[in-house]
Amino acid sequence: MSAIGAVLAGLLTGILSGFGIGGGSLLLLYLTLIAGMEQVQAGGINLLYFMACAPAALYAHIRNGLVEGRAVVWCAGAGVVTAVAASLLASHMDTGWLRRGFGLFLLYVGWRELRAKEQ
Incomplete structure (x- = not known):
């Protein structure tokens, strides 16, 4: 690189x-x-x-x-808990599965974005 x-x-x-x-x-x-x-x-x-x-x-x-200030508190709290849980889970997973999962996630998000443009 x-x-x-x-x-x-x-x-x-x-x-x-x-x-x-x-x-x-x-x-x-x-x-x-x-x-x-x-x-x-x-x-x-x-x-x-x-x-x-x-x-x-x-x-x-x-x-x-x-x-919105009130939403920040709830979102930040949920984000911290989820980030810690996901990082602990990811540290025990094979990187091949992480790649596949992320690829599927990107395909899903792209598909939803394309569908949102149609409506």
């Missing part, structure tokens, strides 16, 4: 994230398929990527009045 390719992939996925396209998912695909990184390592980098992008997105959403 060249440094220039990695920077360009990060820049492109960051821009796409700003448009709401799902740059984190695209970054995972880049890291695993092109850069040859293991799924678990790519997932960790994707989490770091999210932590870098999330504050800017949160600031923009708060500024535009799109964040």
